Amino acid sequence: MTLRTSQWVGLSLLLGLLLFSLLGITLSPYSISQQDLNAILVPPNSDHWLGTDHFGRSMLSRMAHAIGLSFALGILCVVTSAFLGAALGVTAVWAGKRVDQALAIVVNILLALPGLVIVLLFAAIAPGSFWVLYIAISLVQWVEYFRVTRAITQGVIQSPARQSSNMMGFGIWYQFRRHIWPAIAPSVFTLAAFGGANAILTMASLGFVYVGIQPPLAELGLMAVELFPFYSEAPWLLAQPLVVIALMVFGFHLLAGKRA
Amino acid sequence: MKALLLKRLLQLITVVWGVGTLTFVLMRSLPGDMAYRIAASRYGQDNVNSEAAALVREELGLNQHPLEAYWHWLTDLLQFNLGNSMVSGLPVIESVQHMLGHSMLLAFAGLMVSILIAIPLGLLSAWRGNPLDSVLMGLSSAIRAIPVFVIGVLFVLLFALHWGWFPVAGYGSFAHLVLPSVTLALSLAAVSNRVVRDAAKQTFRAAFYQFSKVKGLSAWQTFHRHGVRNIAVPVVAFFGIQLVSMIEGIVMIESLFSWPGIGHGLAHAIFARDIPVIQGAALAMGVVFVVLNTLVDLLCLWIDPRGVEQ
Numbered sequence: 165m166t167l168r169t170s171q172w173v174g175l176s177l178l179l180g181l182l183l184f185s186l187l188g189i190t191l192s193p194y195s196i197s198q199q200d201l202n203a204i205l206v207p208p209n210s211d212h213w214l215g216t217d218h219f220g221r222s223m224l225s226r227m228a229h230a231i232g233l234s235f236a237l238g239i240l241c242v243v244t245s246a247f248l249g250a251a252l253g254v255t256a257v258w259a260g261k262r263v264d265q266a267l268a269i270v271v272n273i274l275l276a277l278p279g280l281v282i283v284l285l286f287a288a289i290a291p292g293s294f295w296v297l298y299i300a301i302s303l304v305q306w307v308e309y310f311r312v313t314r315a316i317t318q319g320v321i322q323s324p325a326r327q328s329s330n331m332m333g334f335g336i337w338y339q340f341r342r343h344i345w346p347a348i349a350p351s352v353f354t355l356a357a358f359g360g361a362n363a364i365l366t367m368a369s370l371g372f373v374y375v376g377i378q379p380p381l382a383e384l385g386l387m388a389v390e391l392f393p394f395y396s397e398a399p400w401l402l403a404q405p406l407v408v409i410a411l412m413v414f415g416f417h418l419l420a421g422k423r424a
Numbered sequence: 425m426k427a428l429l430l431k432r433l434l435q436l437i438t439v440v441w442g443v444g445t446l447t448f449v450l451m452r453s454l455p456g457d458m459a460y461r462i463a464a465s466r467y468g469q470d471n472v473n474s475e476a477a478a479l480v481r482e483e484l485g486l487n488q489h490p491l492e493a494y495w496h497w498l499t500d501l502l503q504f505n506l507g508n509s510m511v512s513g514l515p516v517i518e519s520v521q522h523m524l525g526h527s528m529l530l531a532f533a534g535l536m537v538s539i540l541i542a543i544p545l546g547l548l549s550a551w552r553g554n555p556l557d558s559v560l561m562g563l564s565s566a567i568r569a570i571p572v573f574v575i576g577v578l579f580v581l582l583f584a585l586h587w588g589w590f591p592v593a594g595y596g597s598f599a600h601l602v603l604p605s606v607t608l609a610l611s612l613a614a615v616s617n618r619v620v621r622d623a624a625k626q627t628f629r630a631a632f633y634q635f636s637k638v639k640g641l642s643a644w645q646t647f648h649r650h651g652v653r654n655i656a657v658p659v660v661a662f663f664g665i666q667l668v669s670m671i672e673g674i675v676m677i678e679s680l681f682s683w684p685g686i687g688h689g690l691a692h693a694i695f696a697r698d699i700p701v702i703q704g705a706a707l708a709m710g711v712v713f714v715v716l717n718t719l720v721d722l723l724c725l726w727i728d729p730r731g732v733e734q
Binding site: 409 | 695
């Protein structure tokens, strides 16, 4: 798959943030919860490159961990929901009417509720749990892949090329790789890029309304609320999580290429 | 159309059952003794003892068999008996009605302002073309990448705290409505101005539009007679879809500005583990979601009867 210039920019932006996160996690001498009450709200300096927060915790460590957490969740959700959605989408067409109808019922139940409400309800079951967030977001997101894959596969299954492939005795896996995957891949890729942005956004939003990941863990949305009271003494602190969230979402949008 | 309404009715039932079951499971699966937790949220962490917990347990009938409790739960729900808040003790249905009204007001104001921004800018982009088009395109992409609550935070910092033009949070007067609705509007308009632009551009290029110019109508007459309605079809449909998807944005904005709407109520209830309120708020959002979806579908069908429902 060849990428356009804007997609390259998006990819480099995301890789840059990932690199920052990995380097920060491995190289920073401070942990995310290590407090130094003698050095609170310190502006960026040679000890603390991004300054310290209201408990004297190193912002570099916290930002690196928060970005890592966001990427981990985003990528996990994208991989899970894309795999699940695409696999079920193809299965729905291939396995016949019964399976298709059964899946349609499940999809209708999920579509009946706004995604964020489902995620909020799950978040209420186990507040602050990364895995519950992951399950909830993936549960909401796979439907999109399912619908798109199913629609495209329906066309491909009927195509003369796929049918002759079938009659020549090629296996299911070969047919999938040769005919179906090339047809669905571009759409799955675009959905995945938007899905990554949405997963990160959802996590930050939950953190922002205080029902996501709990302190003292570092999470971008949570950091935004925690640092909000210090906007006038230390605007550079509040700016960090806000700018990074926007950059991550922007990166994924650029990577997706097409418009939403 | 009948099939559509039937499908939506089915969806409505699914919402009620889904939210009901999920909140029931939620209630049962929270760690710790429920009675203690409720007592803690009612009387404060320091005043909890086994006596208070026993009182709560007795009052809420927490000793029932799970299946029996589930049955009670669902039948209550079907009668719209949402119970009382575990924290305040007030009937949930009343607070849901109160919150829904505030959310509707905010959503409506947000959508209106976004229309006021998106339509002129979209038409301008389509009409003037580059370089204005590219500038606006870049601006919309940038605003779209900024989460709605970040826009809100920036607005609070600038217009409320720095310049003090508007109140920081709360509700009651027109001034309180300005910042939250403009925040919502900005993030909505960043997407919809592109939709307006695309629809307008397509219409301007169409053969019938060019022809009406050729036959001697002025630019304004052409636009008035042949432009407006054709551009409106996709645009109105999209505004409808945005209204539905706004449910997500409104949770954030209400929390940020302490707007007493349904999203704020839901987030608050989750934080306080107030399950009847969680259930009521989630239910209201789900029902609004289905009803709005249905209205949007009907509206689209009415504007453009060619688009047959699948």
